[in-house]
Amino acid sequence: MNKKPRSLIRIIIPVVLTLVTIALIVWPMLAGGQYVVLDPKGPIGSSQRDLIVISTILCAVVIVPVLILSAVIVWRYRDKPDNKAAYEPNWAHSTKAEAIWWTVPIIIIGLLAIVTIRYTYDLEPSKPLASEKAPVTIQVSSLDWKWLFMYPEQGIATVNTLNIPADRPVKFELTADSPMNSFWIPQLGGQIYTMSGMAMTLYLQADHEGQYWGSGANFTGEHFAQMRFDVNATSEEDFDKWVNDVKQQSQPLTQETYNTLAEPGTSNVAYYSSFPEGLFQDIVTKYVIDGQGAHSKHGGSADEASGAKESTTQDVDKSAN
Ligand SMILES: [Cu+2]
Numbered sequence: 001m002n003k004k005p006r007s008l009i010r011i012i013i014p015v016v017l018t019l020v021t022i023a024l025i026v027w028p029m030l031a032g033g034q035y036v037v038l039d040p041k042g043p044i045g046s047s048q049r050d051l052i053v054i055s056t057i058l059c060a061v062v063i064v065p066v067l068i069l070s071a072v073i074v075w076r077y078r079d080k081p082d083n084k085a086a087y088e089p090n091w092a093h094s095t096k097a098e099a100i101w102w103t104v105p106i107i108i109i110g111l112l113a114i115v116t117i118r119y120t121y122d123l124e125p126s127k128p129l130a131s132e133k134a135p136v137t138i139q140v141s142s143l144d145w146k147w148l149f150m151y152p153e154q155g156i157a158t159v160n161t162l163n164i165p166a167d168r169p170v171k172f173e174l175t176a177d178s179p180m181n182s183f184w185i186p187q188l189g190g191q192i193y194t195m196s197g198m199a200m201t202l203y204l205q206a207d208h209e210g211q212y213w214g215s216g217a218n219f220t221g222e223h224f225a226q227m228r229f230d231v232n233a234t235s236e237e238d239f240d241k242w243v244n245d246v247k248q249q250s251q252p253l254t255q256e257t258y259n260t261l262a263e264p265g266t267s268n269v270a271y272y273s274s275f276p277e278g279l280f281q282d283i284v285t286k287y288v289i290d291g292q293g294a295h296s297k298h299g300g301s302a303d304e305a306s307g308a309k310e311s312t313t314q315d316v317d318k319s320a321n
Pocket residue numbers: 195294295298300321
């Protein structure tokens with residue numbers, strides 16, 4: 001009696017779910033290339049994209065046949081008077097089938113393990129990038145709710161905007177004077193946490209000139225959404241010119257201005273002709289208690305504060321935990 005409406009629902013539900021899934025996949029594509037992670041513009045981003053693609057293909061080797069077989073088996077062996085499929089209620093074992101569904105996953109897990117371990121060591125964030133050009137150092141501090149960027153070699157600082165030379169490694173040193181956040185320029189590479197009381201190191205590079213989108217990737221409260229910044233990768237000459245312009249046209253960042261800046265609130269893009277010497281180290285050591293690193297109780301090294309001090313002159317990163 002009620003057979004008709006039920007079968008209609010049985011058709012409508014899968015059709016609607018399929019359409020919704022397709023819409024969710026296609027919509028960001030049409031909305032203007034928002035798959036930024038899959039459109040990398042530097043060596044780290046490219047390696048990470050490759051790892052994502054390789055892992056997805058390896059997983060698809062299992063997932064796609066299983067999904068197809070799920071549909072085929074349900075359809076073929078459904079309860080129907082004139083069903084021609086073999087009916088074997090006492091069937092229990094098939095050596096051939098067992099061999100297939102154990103061997104294939106073992107090979108895939110093995111390949112995934114080899115690929116993932118190789119890429120994990122390759123992509124260690126504090127590992128300098130191969131390049132004949134010396135890296136530019138940028139000290140990053142996440143504040144409530146803005147990003148402060150200091151250029152120790154150039155002596156300038158910016159807020160919520162970043163200029164870097166293209167085709168040259170950038171060494172980011174990162175900390176936080178606020179709750180933990182995460183520094184992320186998707187087209188250049190994966191995110192890294194900024195944490196109070198310790199300094200992290202991350203090497204990235206933009207292969208080509210262009211503007212890339214950066215943001216915080218770890219929720220930190222009310223105005224978290226405004227912690228966005230543009231990364232302008234320019235030629236070496238344009239970068240030097242930009243540094244000169246900032247030096248000549250901006251006010252210095254004093255300890256007082258910094259204290260105001262560090263207070264919770266949002267900020268526009270800002271440029272500073274100079275910043276207090278050692279400000280980055282001051283922020284890192286601010287949270288060190290009794291000579292003990294802020295993270296020594298859960299795996300951080302005891303001398304992580306001094307490690308951060310050294311890391312401005314050499315590639316020491318004792319603090320990464
Ligand atoms: Cu920690």
